[in-house]
Structure formats: structure tokens, C-alpha cells
Amino acid sequence: MKRVEAIIKPFKLECVKDALGEIGITGMTITEVKGYGRQQGHSELYRGAEYIVDFVPKVKIDLVVNDDEIEKVVQVIQESAKSGKIGDGKIFVSTIEEVVRIRTGETGSEAV
Numbered sequence: 611m612k613r614v615e616a617i618i619k620p621f622k623l624e625c626v627k628d629a630l631g632e633i634g635i636t637g638m639t640i641t642e643v644k645g646y647g648r649q650q651g652h653s654e655l656y657r658g659a660e661y662i663v664d665f666v667p668k669v670k671i672d673l674v675v676n677d678d679e680i681e682k683v684v685q686v687i688q689e690s691a692k693s694g695k696i697g698d699g700k701i702f703v704s705t706i707e708e709v710v711r712i713r714t715g716e717t718g719s720e721a722v
Contacts, residue, residue: 611706611722612680616671617643618691618699623669629690630673633682637722638673648696666697674706674722 618626623640630638644665675683684701692698711721 611674611676611709611719613704613706614671614673614675614680614683614687615702615704616687616691616699617645617668617701618671618687619693619697620667620669622691622693623671625690626671626687629686630683633679633686635673635675635679635683638671641670641672643668643670647700668699674709676719676722 616626620642627638644667646664646666671687673683680703684703687701708717709719709721710717714721
């Protein structure tokens with residue numbers, strides 16, 4: 611099993627969720643996060659004064675999928691989250707050793 615963490619622009623969340631639903635991915639956790647990468651934040655004007663905003667609002671999607679689904683999931687996230695502009699985000703994939711469903715005690719793929 612693999613854990614996929616995708617950091618994307620907030621306005622792309624619905625597109626990504628719908629695209630993942632089309633390939634059968636139904637469970638995910640969403641977290642509102644802030645951060646910056648190469649863009650180093652941005653500046654905004656408020657009542658005539660310029661402010662530097664170091665951390666940009668993003669959304670983090672966490673999901674766990676079976677090994678045979680990982681390539682398709684990464685491809686779908688990449689295609690649906692892409693705007694072609696700086697700050698589109700990143701996708702991280704890591705290995706999950708064990709999953710346990712608390713309610714039933716199921717483990718492994720059955721728990722996902």
C-alpha cells in the first residue's frame with residue numbers, strides 16, 4: 611500500500627476530488643495548509659499599503675491506495691491539479707506498512 615500526499619491550489623480541490631472519484635477512489639482526508647516553494651510567497655495591497663505574504667494557502671490531500679493503483683492515482687491528480695502556473699503543488703508517495711480499521715479490526719487492503 612502507498613500513501614499519497616498532494617499539496618495543491620485550493621480552487622483545484624473539486625476537480626481533483628471528482629477525477630479521483632471517476633477512477634473509484636472514494637476516501638481521502640483534506641487539510642487546509644499554508645506554505646511556499648520556489649515562488650517565495652507574494653505581495654498584496656491592502657488599503658494602499660503593500661504586504662508580503664510569505665505563506666500561500668494550499669490544500670493537502672491524503673489518501674492510501676493499493677500498490678496497483680498508485681500510477682493511475684498520481685497521473686489523475688497531476689492532470690486535474692495542473693494549471694500550468696507556478697505553485698501548482700507537489701505529490702509525495704510513501705510506503706505504508708500497515709493499516710487497521712478501528713471499528714472492525716480489519717487490516718491491510720481490507721481496511722482501506
